[in-house]
Amino acid sequence: MIMMQAVIEVPMLDGEPAPPWPVEPSPPGSWLVLHAGCTDEQTGLFVAALANRIDVMPPGGRDEVVDALLAEELLIATGGLRVSDARVGTSVMPGCCSGLEDWRDWAQPLTGGSPWLGHDPGPEVEAIGDALRVWQDGGPNRHRGRWAGHYVDLPRRTLPQLLTGVQRDLVGFLDSLSGWATRCGLGQRGRALVRTVDQNFAITAPLDLSTD
Known part of the structure; x- marks a missing residue:
């Protein structure tokens, strides 16, 4: 089963x-998965991240x-x-300097392109017929012009889903x-924060999954 x-x-x-x-209390360098079931502590971790x-003027309260x-x-x-393949237990993580704000770039393989997934080690997407092979290491571990290391294969037709x-x-x-902001008592600030996160990470805008 392929998961994204x-x-x-x-x-x-x-x-x-x-x-x-x-x-x-998650360790630095670990990954926080964003979904509807996030706890208040996980949501607070996202906002803290x-x-x-940025710089915050004193007193630096809520x-x-x-x-x-x-x-x-x-x-x-x-x-x-x-991107994970639960069947074999393999995952490919975003590379250094990759940003959640660019998540929609993953639609590029539908039109023959390839998203930039960060560097060090430089994840890359390789088109193999009707499949997409997502390599964790597309950089220094290349061998004779080819990628090396672990990867996840997914059928191109499953990418829109x-x-x-x-x-x-x-x-x-x-x-x-939104629920976290309400329970924190943020009021109008909380509603504005939800709108700002939505806009900056292009969450609710229509998703273009055309293949032309």
Whole structure:
């Protein structure tokens, strides 16, 4: 069974100041999967990861952090889409500097293109007939012009369904974010944060899965 999931990389959050709300104690460098079932601590971790990239004016409390996020021209999150083959237990993760904000680029193979999935080790998509082979390492482990290491194969025809599933998970995560914001007492700030995340990560906009 092939799975495609939206993920962000958990940053280092043990500095000062600490996030002004509870977050899941996930180790830096691990991956947070975004979906409708995220707990408040997982959702808080996502928002803390967004805020970790920006400067927040003192006192750096809850409202100040959210205001700083809302003031940003562009929100980004290290991550992207994880592709897994549950049958063989293999996963391909986003590469360094890949961003969740570019998740829609995964539609490019439908028209003969290939998404940029980050570098180090440089995941790449190779078209093999009617299949797409997603390599974890398309960079330094190439051998005589070919890729090496582990990969996940998926039929090209399944890509629209997989991406539709990713969008459904992200829309569900927006619901989790909305509920978290309400329980945090963010009021109008919370509603604005949900809209901003939706816009910056292109979540609810129509998904172009054309093959022309």
